Every structure is written in structure tokens, then in C-alpha cells.
Amino acid sequence: MRQGAVTRRLLALAVLLSALLAAAWADGALAQGNPFAPGARPQAQPQAATPAAAPASGGWFADVQRQVNRQLNQRLAEINKGSSAALLFGALIAFAYGVFHAAGPGHGKMLVVSYFIGRDAHPWRGALMGSQIALVHVGGAIVMALIATAIMTGAAPPSAEDMREVKLASYAGVALIGAWMFVSVLRGKGHAHFHAHHDHDHGHARDRGHAHGHGHGHAHGHAKGQGRSSAMVSLVAGAVPCTGAVLVLIYCIANGIPATGLGLVLMIGLGMAVTLTGFGLFGMFARRRALAFAARGEKPGRPARWRRGLDLIGPGLILGLGVALFIGAY
Amino acid sequence: MRRSAVAGCMALAGAGLGLGAPAEAHPHVWIDNTATFVFAQGKIGSIRLRWEFDEIFSASLISQFDKNKDRKLDAAEIKELEKGAFANLANYGYFTYVTVDDKPVPTVRVTGFTARIEKDKLVYEFAVPLDRPVDPVTQAFTFAVYDLEYFVELDMGGRERDGARYEGNAGLTCKASVGENPSKRIYSGQVAPPEMRLKCVKAP
Numbered sequence: 001m002r003q004g005a006v007t008r009r010l011l012a013l014a015v016l017l018s019a020l021l022a023a024a025w026a027d028g029a030l031a032q033g034n035p036f037a038p039g040a041r042p043q044a045q046p047q048a049a050t051p052a053a054a055p056a057s058g059g060w061f062a063d064v065q066r067q068v069n070r071q072l073n074q075r076l077a078e079i080n081k082g083s084s085a086a087l088l089f090g091a092l093i094a095f096a097y098g099v100f101h102a103a104g105p106g107h108g109k110m111l112v113v114s115y116f117i118g119r120d121a122h123p124w125r126g127a128l129m130g131s132q133i134a135l136v137h138v139g140g141a142i143v144m145a146l147i148a149t150a151i152m153t154g155a156a157p158p159s160a161e162d163m164r165e166v167k168l169a170s171y172a173g174v175a176l177i178g179a180w181m182f183v184s185v186l187r188g189k190g191h192a193h194f195h196a197h198h199d200h201d202h203g204h205a206r207d208r209g210h211a212h213g214h215g216h217g218h219a220h221g222h223a224k225g226q227g228r229s230s231a232m233v234s235l236v237a238g239a240v241p242c243t244g245a246v247l248v249l250i251y252c253i254a255n256g257i258p259a260t261g262l263g264l265v266l267m268i269g270l271g272m273a274v275t276l277t278g279f280g281l282f283g284m285f286a287r288r289r290a291l292a293f294a295a296r297g298e299k300p301g302r303p304a305r306w307r308r309g310l311d312l313i314g315p316g317l318i319l320g321l322g323v324a325l326f327i328g329a330y
Numbered sequence: 331m332r333r334s335a336v337a338g339c340m341a342l343a344g345a346g347l348g349l350g351a352p353a354e355a356h357p358h359v360w361i362d363n364t365a366t367f368v369f370a371q372g373k374i375g376s377i378r379l380r381w382e383f384d385e386i387f388s389a390s391l392i393s394q395f396d397k398n399k400d401r402k403l404d405a406a407e408i409k410e411l412e413k414g415a416f417a418n419l420a421n422y423g424y425f426t427y428v429t430v431d432d433k434p435v436p437t438v439r440v441t442g443f444t445a446r447i448e449k450d451k452l453v454y455e456f457a458v459p460l461d462r463p464v465d466p467v468t469q470a471f472t473f474a475v476y477d478l479e480y481f482v483e484l485d486m487g488g489r490e491r492d493g494a495r496y497e498g499n500a501g502l503t504c505k506a507s508v509g510e511n512p513s514k515r516i517y518s519g520q521v522a523p524p525e526m527r528l529k530c531v532k533a534p
Contacts, residue, residue, distance in 0.1 A: 035422050035481055036391075036415040042422050042478055062520035066483065069357060070384075077385035077450065243358045243481075251386050254393050 034243075065100045069244060072097050076248060076264075080255050087260065094248075094264040098134070098271020101242055102279075108133060108237040108272075109279040110321050111174065115233050116283030118181065118314015126280025129230050133276050134269035136238030137245070141265055144241050145249030166240055167329045173236040175322025181229055181315035185308075233318075237276075244268070283314075357483040360384040363475045365486075367528065369498040373463035374528075376441075377473060378497075379426070381454040381484075388452035391415055396447070403445055412443050416454065424456075425484060427474040427514075427525075430464050466504065466530040472511075476523035480516050486524045494526060504530040 034040055072093045078086035102108060112129060245265045252261025287310055294306035366378040383391070395411040396403060403411065419425065420438075428435040443456040464471050475484040486508050494506035507529075510522040 035419060035425075035477060035479065038414060038418045040418055040421065066357065070360060073360065073384050073386050247358055247386060247390070251389055254389065 068096045091267050094267035095271040098268040099275045102272040102275035111237045112279045113283040114317035127277045130273040130277035132234035133238035134273040138269040141241035141245035144246045149253045171326040178319030185311045356480040359387045359482040361484045363484045366495040373465050375463045376457045376459040378457045383452045385450050429472045471528045474525040502530040503533045
């Protein structure tokens with residue numbers, strides 16, 4: 001299936017990206033993020049003063065996340081001592097880690113929501129994208145951990161997600177994809193999906209060497225048009241592996257339980273996929289509600305205008321997100 | 331057409347305004363911190379810190395720096411460890427924050443770094459000297475350890491919640507209260523790290 005090919009290519013790209021990252025880290029040029037690593041410098045500033053009475057927004061979330069991370073850390077040490085109950089519990093905690101990691105601060109979920117605000121999609125597309133992101137993420141973590149294990153020298157392990165250069169690159173990627181999607185919606189004179197449909201059907205027919213032509217139907221072409229952009233969004237959202245997964249893997253490999261590490265990291269990925277799918281469905285729901293609202297009025301042109309507006313708002317949000325994050329990190 | 335472009339731009343601006351700088355899922359490293367306030371002539375001259383790392387990060391550092399795998403750190407290994415996984419913390423003020431009479435006193439140097447392996451955990455020990463010794467009877471003194479980027483979570487109390495210890499404080503009764511300072515939030519404002527306020531009175 002074509003979707004498989006997209007996923008394979010994505011994985012290959014993720015692997016390449018992680019290898020580059022690890023190489024840069026080995027080189028010492030990008031020693032950032034992990035404060036213990038030589039060369040790392042702080043980027044964060046303390047937040048501006050808030051009134052003492054105001055409760056911390058999202059404080060509970062940070063708290064739960066901290067507990068889950070800590071639990072995973074402690075279970076891992078027990079698993080290594082040979083406790084099978086800890087293994088089972090550890091798998092659950094890894095899943096929870098994934099759920100919270102994907103829901104935590106970061107750009108993945110905003111990307112997914114914006115993406116599905118901007119286009120019509122079947123719910124399974126949301127699940128597919130969630131899984132793609134998680135897969136790319138886990139693949140990247142595995143590569144990072146393998147390379148880290150192979151070249152483990154005098155430096156503490158890296159935190160790729162905190163490296164400034166990596167951040168800038170991935171935020172620029174977000175902005176570029178947003179811009180590309182925005183422009184392709186603007187260019188598509190009537191409806192973006194029709195265009196994607198046409199382009200892809202031809203390409204497809206040539207690729208495979210059997211005559212599909214136009215008879216192949218709208219739905220299929222449509223889905224393939226989405227395949228490319230959703231694959232790119234997944235790549236950008238998932239490419240930088242999370243430190244948690246990398247640390248788990250490095251630890252398990254070093255202690256001779258790589259299969260356990262792989263299992264735990266897959267559970268992390270599964271948890272992430274669930275959360276991200278949820279965010280995708282939320283984006284679709286928002287779009288459907290807005291379109292249903294537009295259709296309620298008597299004005300004949302309104303539903304089409306709203307649809308077009310949403311088609312632009314989705315990519316616009318992605319572009320804005322990328323630009324804002326890039327400026328923030330620069 | 332024009333209207334939708336305007337909508338797109340508004341969405342863009344909204345996205346730009348609505349988002350601060352996000353961080354990724356943290357923390358990843360845990361440190362149990364124990365502070366010993368070392369007195370000389372009734373004033374705090376330095377703070378001795380003991381950091382006990384969580385098992386996973388400990389394992390990672392031990393596998394890198396216990397070169398001969400004897401589960402002990404000898405002088406040469408400690409030196410390498412200091413260079414490879416401690417010295418850089420100078421850029422972070424060693425995660426320590428001191429205020430005297432509500433004014434920050436920067437932590438620029440530490441003394442006497444040493445490290446050892448206790449069971450499965452790596453332990454760092456070092457001291458933060460105070461260039462101007464502090465009189466905790468007359469001066470307001472606070473001490474905190476935290477990572478602004480929240481990669482590391484430092485537990486203020488060590489295993490005991492009021493983990494402050496004292497040395498050479500004969501004639502003084504000291505009490506440390508740990509509370510949150512809401513004006514110093516980290517991790518996109520979501521976490522208020524604990525802060526220790528030390529008060530001493532002359533013993534009757």
C-alpha cells in the first residue's frame with residue numbers, strides 16, 4: 001500500500017535525522033540541553049512574577065507528569081533487578097508516560113489539531129497520523145540510543161529536544177510545512193482537495209505502471225493527497241526523540257535487557273499515539289461543528305466561504321506556530 | 331477570497347500571541363539534595379551540598395566514568411567525572427540560589443568536589459562558599475536548588491523533608507522552613523520550586 005511506503009520513507013528520514021543529531025552530539029558541537037554535558041548553557045529564564053494568590057496554571061499537569069516520569073525511572077531500576085511485577089507495571093507506566101509526554105508542552109499536539117481543522121478527513125486519518133508521529137518518535141529514539149551506546153565516551157547523554165539548533169530546525173520545518181500547505185490551498189482555485197486528487201492520480205498511474213487514470217475515484221486520490229502532507233507533519237512533529245525514551249533505551253541496553261527497553265519504548269509510542277489521535281479527533285470535531293454551524297444559515301455562499309476559511313486557518317495556524325516557536329527559540 | 335486571507339492572517343497572529351516558549355516533557359533526572367549550613371563565629375560561611383542521583387542517571391554516569399568497572403570511583407575517575415559531568419554546571423550557578431536580605435547572591439564557585447558510588451546511586455559532594463558570611467539571626471537568608479530548565483528535579487529535603495543540617499552553630503537554634511516562592515516559576519510557569527528560609531535565634 002502507498003501508506004506503507006510513506007511510513008517507510010518517514011522512518012528512513014527519522015533515522016537519518018537522528019543519526020545526524022547523534023553525530024553532532026558526538027562532535028561536541030551541540031552539547032546542549034543536558035546541563036551536565038560540557039558546553040551546555042542555560043536558555044530558560046525564570047517566569048515573570050505572578051500574583052501569589054493565583055494558582056499555577058497547569059500545575060496539576062506538571063505534577064502528574066513528574067510523578068509518571070519518576071515512576072518510570074524507579075520501575076526501570078526494579079525491572080533491572082529482575083522483578084516481573086515491575087515489568088508489567090513498568091509497561092503501564094511507560095504507556096502513561098507516552099500519554100503525558102504527547103499532551104505536555106510541545107508542538108506535536110498543536111500541529112495535529114491545526115492540521116485537522118484545515119481539511120476534511122476521516123477519523124481513521126487521525127489515528128494514522130497519531131501512530132505515524134509515535135512511530136517516527138520511537139524510531140528516532142532507538143537510533144539515538146544505539147549510536148549513544150556505541151560511542152559512549154566522556155560526556156553525559158544528550159537531550160536532543162533541548163538543543164537550540166535542533167529546536168530551530170524543527171520549528172523552521174513546522175513553519176515551512178504550514179507555508180506550503182497555506183500556499184497550496186490559496187493556489188487551488190476552487191478546492192484544494194481536487195487539485196491534490198488530480199496531481200496524485202497521474203503520478204500514481206505512472207509510478208505503478210498500470211492504468212488507473214481517473215476512474216480511480218475521488219476518495220482514493222483525496223486520501224493520497226493527504227498522505228503526503230500528513231506524512232510531513234508527522235515527521236516534523238515526531239522527529240526529535242524524547243529524552244525519556246532515549247534514557248530508557250540506553251539504560252536497558254547497558255544492562256543487557258534491550259528487548260525490555262524496546263518494549264517499554266513501544267509502550268511509550270502507543271501512549272503518544274492515543275493522545276495525538278485524541279487531539280486529531282478534536283480538530284476534526286471543531287471543523288465539523290464550524291461547518292455545520294455555517295450550513296445552518298440561509299445564506300447560500302456561507303458554507304463554502306467558511307470551508308475555505310477553515311482550509312486556510314489550519315495551515316495558517318501551523319505556519320504561525322512554527323514562526324512563533326522559531327522566534328521564541330532564536 | 332480576501333476575507334479568508336484575512337482570517338488566515340488573524341489565525342496566524344493569534345497563534346503567535348497565544349503561545350509562549352514550550353518545553354518538552356520534563357524532568358528526566360532526579361537529585362535528592364541535602365544541605366548542611368556550616369557556621370564559623372556564628373555566621374554561615376558555606377553551604378555543603380550532597381546530591382544523590384536517581385538510579386537511571388546514576389547508571390548512565392557510572393557506566394561512563396567508572397572506567398575499571400570496580401563500582402568505586404578512584405581519584406582519577408572523580409577528576410574525569412568532575413570535568414565531564416559537573417564542571418559545566420558553573421553555567422547554571424550549580425543550580426543553587428541564595429538570597430541575603432532578599433537580594434540574590436550569585437553562586438560562582440564551589441569547593442571540594444568529590445563523588446562516590448553508594449549502592450546503585452551516584453553521590454556528589456561539594457561546598458558553596460559565601461564570600462560574605464551571613465548572620466541568620468539578623469539577616470533574612472533563603473536557599474534553593476532548582477534547574478530553571480527543569481531537566482533536573484532537585485528535592486530540597488533529601489530523604490527527610492526538613493533536610494537542613496547545621497555544623498558549628500553552637501549557641502544558635504536554627505529552623506529551616508521550606509515553602510514555594512510563587513514569584514519564581516519554572517517550566518513555562520507550571521512549577522514553583524521549593525525555597526528554604528533559614529532563621530536562627532540565640533539559644534537561651
